[in-house]
Amino acid sequence: MTQYQKTEEIIDDNFGGEFERTPVPNSKLKGWKSFLGMYAGEHAAGTEFMIGPLFLAAGASLKDLIFGLLIGNILAILTWRYIVAPIAVSSKFTLYYQLEKIAGKHLVKVYNVVNGVLFCFLAGAMITVSASAVGVPFDISFSIPESIFGLSSGAFSLIVIIVGLVMTIVAAAGYNTVSKFANIAAPWMIVVFAVCGISALTQMKVDSWDSLLLEWDKGVSIVQSVNGKVDFDFWKIVIFSWLCNAAMHFGMSDLSIMRFAKDTRAGWGPSIGMFLGHYMAWICASFMLAAQIKLTGDVSANPGAMAWSVVGWTGIICVIVAGWTTANPTIYRAGLAFQSLFSSKAKSYLGVILAGLVATAAAIFPSLSGKLLDFVGLYGAILGPMGGVIFVNHHLAKKMGFTKNYAEVKEIGFNGAVLLAWLIPVTLAMYFIFGQGLFPAYAVIPAWIASCLLYVMIMKFQKS
């Protein structure tokens, strides 16, 4: 046994094999192909059942959707490959530890709580999706009220509360069991996503590309006659599909995953998952709404009812499982973020319980899931800029002549430069999104670039 192997074993023993505060040792690194399978399951989630139909409801043309998603997904994969992977492979740290080195442990706590709250809203949308399927056998469907904090029927709210509480308890008590179940379900789920699309095409009696375009356009015009005219053009689709995971790539959240990579080719890891989940699944899910509109004239995107209509019980099970298996880790991650709010003596499941309750409260308002296209953009606009700081710290600190990993070197718990470089772009983004009606995904890249520039300027100014 070499000294290096001994050191690795010591690290393993001390840190439970997670290497949260040390670089991942060489023996634990994985080849790039391992990341293909891991991401394939991650991107076929419950929210795909919700996001897909929203494109049709938002008035996107089918051609724009097919080509826009293609380009957007390619751009997202390139971002993982050329922005995240080089930093992850070089530093081999989690996002949180990397941030702690730059921003200080107190600022990381602030970031964690913001991250946790956003995770809760995402998990809330997944609870709504699962509840929509649970309600189908009881003939309870949900309507999306106009007001953001409007409620659906009392019966649906009750189902949401029950589903949310069950998910919360399971996330707190049996996270690993659901995680294993998610691995078993993933291949089946991807096939069910595909057959939902095929069955929807059959229901629409589509037999050619032209007839599909005709049915799609009819669906869009019926939705717009009910909801009013809106536009979701080609570039909006490209930007949305590129940046809906901005927190993971531009925001560097996936440093925590890719730190296990042997080389930067791991950055290609999300490619299969993105095209299964954010291409095939979205398009198939959008066909379900088109079929529902043709058959019933109902324009509401209710994942449970749509899946029931096209593939019966298999669809119901798939919507519940897809929502559950993705809400589970989301609630768990949010819980870990909240855990820092409690004293070190507090029970380790308190954070998860708090996260589950917040997620359930969010799920009671179905408008939040109906605004998922906006929410995921908002999520990227808030968390993405912190990735800009990490990018500058890694690539430019030495070249520009300021201290790399400033908080660690100066032994401070709160780096004000990072706070300003994060807060100023996010505040401006929020102003344009909520004050001027900007589509949230459009704010992600300007906020990220602004964060990079601000961090360089503040650090240079501080040094001078």
Added chain:
Amino acid sequence: MKILKIVSVLSISVLILLVSIFLFLGIMNISTVKILMLVGTIIWFVVTPFWMKEE
């Protein structure tokens, strides 16, 4: 384990994917397809844990 793996693969490729193509081609009706898909789903979740746990 190999046989179980084959059963799993067949359950989703034949009883779920292939029957949906038959539905599209008009060879099967929707109610038969829905039943077969449910059977495929049950087989997948009963059989797959045995070999996936091993792997």
